[in-house]
Amino acid sequence: MGLHHRKLIDDEIKAAFCAPFCLKENAAGSCPRLCLDICSDICLFPYEDLIPPPASASNLDDQPGKPQKFSPFWIATVTVFAAAFLVLCCYLIYSKYYLGRQSSRRRRQPQTEETQDDFLDEDSGSMVDHPIWYIRTVGLRQSIISSITVCKYKRGEGLVEGAECSVCLNEFEEDETVRLLPKCSHAFHIHCIDTWLRSHTNCPMCRAPIVKNTVLTPLPEPTAIHSTPGEETPGEISQSSRGSDSELDSEVCEARIGVEEEGELPVVNGEKTRENSNDELNDIQPMRRSVSMDSLSASRISVAVGNVVPAESHGNSDSQLVKVNESKTRIVPKRFEGNSNLLRSLASSSKGRSLTNGPVSMKRSFSWNGKFFLRNYGGPWYARARWLVSRCLGAPRGLLRRPTGCKLALGVYVAQPRTKPRCNQTAVKYKPRAANIPYKAQSVNESWVPKQSHLLTILKTSKAFPALQYKMISIKQLAETPGLDSIPPTYVFTRNPNDDDQLVSDDLEHPIPVIDFSLLTSGTPDQRSKVVHDLGFACQDWGFFMVINHGVPESLMKAMREACEEFFSLTEEEKQEFAGKHALDPIRWGTGFNTSANVLFWRDFLKVFAHPKFYSPSKPSGFREISLEYTKRTRNLARELLKGISTSLALEDGYMEKALNLETGFQHLAVNFYPPCPQPELAMGLPPHSDHGLLTLLMQNGICGLQIQHKGKWVNVNSSPNAFVVNLGDQMEVLSNGKHKSVLHRATVNEKATRISVATVCGPSLDTVVCPAPALVDHENNKPAYTAMKYGEYLELQQGTTIDGKSNLDRLRFLAI
Numbered sequence: 001m002g003l004h005h006r007k008l009i010d011d012e013i014k015a016a017f018c019a020p021f022c023l024k025e026n027a028a029g030s031c032p033r034l035c036l037d038i039c040s041d042i043c044l045f046p047y048e049d050l051i052p053p054p055a056s057a058s059n060l061d062d063q064p065g066k067p068q069k070f071s072p073f074w075i076a077t078v079t080v081f082a083a084a085f086l087v088l089c090c091y092l093i094y095s096k097y098y099l100g101r102q103s104s105r106r107r108r109q110p111q112t113e114e115t116q117d118d119f120l121d122e123d124s125g126s127m128v129d130h131p132i133w134y135i136r137t138v139g140l141r142q143s144i145i146s147s148i149t150v151c152k153y154k155r156g157e158g159l160v161e162g163a164e165c166s167v168c169l170n171e172f173e174e175d176e177t178v179r180l181l182p183k184c185s186h187a188f189h190i191h192c193i194d195t196w197l198r199s200h201t202n203c204p205m206c207r208a209p210i211v212k213n214t215v216l217t218p219l220p221e222p223t224a225i226h227s228t229p230g231e232e233t234p235g236e237i238s239q240s241s242r243g244s245d246s247e248l249d250s251e252v253c254e255a256r257i258g259v260e261e262e263g264e265l266p267v268v269n270g271e272k273t274r275e276n277s278n279d280e281l282n283d284i285q286p287m288r289r290s291v292s293m294d295s296l297s298a299s300r301i302s303v304a305v306g307n308v309v310p311a312e313s314h315g316n317s318d319s320q321l322v323k324v325n326e327s328k329t330r331i332v333p334k335r336f337e338g339n340s341n342l343l344r345s346l347a348s349s350s351k352g353r354s355l356t357n358g359p360v361s362m363k364r365s366f367s368w369n370g371k372f373f374l375r376n377y378g379g380p381w382y383a384r385a386r387w388l389v390s391r392c393l394g395a396p397r398g399l400l401r402r403p404t405g406c407k408l409a410l411g412v413y414v415a416q417p418r419t420k421p422r423c424n425q426t427a428v429k430y431k432p433r434a435a436n437i438p439y440k441a442q443s444v445n446e447s448w449v450p451k452q453s454h455l456l457t458i459l460k461t462s463k464a465f466p467a468l469q470y471k472m473i474s475i476k477q478l479a480e481t482p483g484l485d486s487i488p489p490t491y492v493f494t495r496n497p498n499d500d501d502q503l504v505s506d507d508l509e510h511p512i513p514v515i516d517f518s519l520l521t522s523g524t525p526d527q528r529s530k531v532v533h534d535l536g537f538a539c540q541d542w543g544f545f546m547v548i549n550h551g552v553p554e555s556l557m558k559a560m561r562e563a564c565e566e567f568f569s570l571t572e573e574e575k576q577e578f579a580g581k582h583a584l585d586p587i588r589w590g591t592g593f594n595t596s597a598n599v600l601f602w603r604d605f606l607k608v609f610a611h612p613k614f615y616s617p618s619k620p621s622g623f624r625e626i627s628l629e630y631t632k633r634t635r636n637l638a639r640e641l642l643k644g645i646s647t648s649l650a651l652e653d654g655y656m657e658k659a660l661n662l663e664t665g666f667q668h669l670a671v672n673f674y675p676p677c678p679q680p681e682l683a684m685g686l687p688p689h690s691d692h693g694l695l696t697l698l699m700q701n702g703i704c705g706l707q708i709q710h711k712g713k714w715v716n717v718n719s720s721p722n723a724f725v726v727n728l729g730d731q732m733e734v735l736s737n738g739k740h741k742s743v744l745h746r747a748t749v750n751e752k753a754t755r756i757s758v759a760t761v762c763g764p765s766l767d768t769v770v771c772p773a774p775a776l777v778d779h780e781n782n783k784p785a786y787t788a789m790k791y792g793e794y795l796e797l798q799q800g801t802t803i804d805g806k807s808n809l810d811r812l813r814f815l816a817i
Ligand SMILES: O=C(O)CCC(=O)C(=O)O
Pocket: 670, 672, 686, 691, 698, 705, 706, 707, 745, 746, 747, 756, 757, 759
């Protein structure tokens, strides 16, 4: 069977291969050598006669007497292959030299409108292909890269600007070896910057060239001719003048945030025309290099630069630190598919793209109308902004082009010093229009002088793009930025002009009532009734009181404060694990944010549901145990106080306990972290609000900041770490039919110390429908003033909307009252 099969194959080969040669009709009268091997049995031509025996050594191993002959078939085949090979070689040579020269000539030519936004900022050097991006860049020689200064990073030393490597966005560790670029002093991890410099010749942050311009010609063959004494050779690191920075000098990098304001430079196609605005032009450096894009893209950048809208915006004033996972490499239109919430919130309102409308001037004021101008930060900013844009869009550097017809532009305007410029910067005047100054308190005589660290902070605020996610910077991280001496505009809290902010009085003048809890529970009947009376007065007149001798061990309070401090000291990445996505996530770390005003607050928070189900972040160790005990003790304290308050309202002392199902009552732990703020008078830790529950027990760490509204004034509340400040919440106001009111309070910040407050909000069970206690209403003088609402729904409403005084409670009020 096998033999038979083999024979069939042999016959087929013979038929296919030999037939043309071995038959009589073979005009050439010769057979190729292979023919002899395959079909010597059938071949009709004697091979000896066909081709003269070659004299080459290659035939030595041939059979004697059977010299090799080459047929025209083989000659033709070899010729064709040789020709093809030749053509291929020619093409390769042509493409390598001719096209290469053409592209470098093109690069030397001035950029056209079409290409000027491209980020091909490298001039020469060894070419590196970026196969994914189809870009060629020019790098430095390893010897040059290696000669750049290396030093150890020391926090606070000031040698290194910034605290992180802008390439990988990781923070420098103490004593970590970093490479310090010569002209700009920007520092990077060695691995990060070396990789960059192998394909670039400038700083990734500010584009300052690493070597002097003269060496940025195509990497030359070393010649002695052009190297005169005193000149820098290609190997020298330039320590001198700005070199190619002149190019940067003529750029304005702009990241326009927000809507155009009337009276500002007119905008045409994303760029301001200067012809019509000479006044301002004189004041603005004639430099501009804008990156324009479609509105969504611009919005997106606004988000990034303005550190604004979280991905899942519930309009929540306490926005969590948000992760938005996105693919880095998707192309522009696709990038927006996965983040419809973000888009919606951005596209929906102009506010969504604007920052605060105007500053409030206190000690130091600055001119800010949603734009700020930058001079000589242009380099770093431009580079950062471009980087930001490209990361935002997922487009590789160099591929960004202005889409025709787009209206919005990305730009960065940075307030310019009108006083003596710092850091050799040219002063640029920027006159704010009167309309941009919202309140009389605004002073235009002083200028806000941005420092680079500060400006970077604003971008770091938008530190949108470590790896694949956006996140809002925590206030802790921002406050720890070295050299931060003023706050980014997004943190400027615009005071309501109708609030008389100046009326802040000490609690010495208006001491808030103090309740001795021990007398309420263990005092004589007289003592107890006096305390109940005092409690009633405190609730009615103030809505706030201080509780002492409360029975919660001081050691537990201290341990709780320390545990909270430890929580906020976790790394950002560790805390990120607890950044919930929804307003009602049981564990939520985040930073204060007001969606309606686009203002960020100087506060990080941790919010945890403590009852009826107890939740806790898993870090730091011990937090769970301590917070469990702490919330249990404070809940019991609150329930006792509620008994006293029930009595003070002439209700049974167990009325609230029963009517509001306090056994399964909701308890919310909110830890507030307010780091030192360089301009406390401009920022706000927590804006005026009332709390949602029945009672809030607040523990402070000895640093003042709480202010409560009392008879039209803001009263400073003392910060005693061992006392609880208790305030009534909205549910108490509803239940008491307005007899006991929830009171507006706010948290201010200070310049010196971190303030931590731990609020435990105690409320009814979430499914309790809260309404005015029937005993407290009648149809004459005490008509029901509030409609009934499930506490859970109220909580959702309150947590899901912007902090705005008592606006949520106002929704429950009957208008007739
Ligand atoms: O930090 C403070 O003093 C106020 C905290 C507060 O009002 C709250 O968490 O609701």
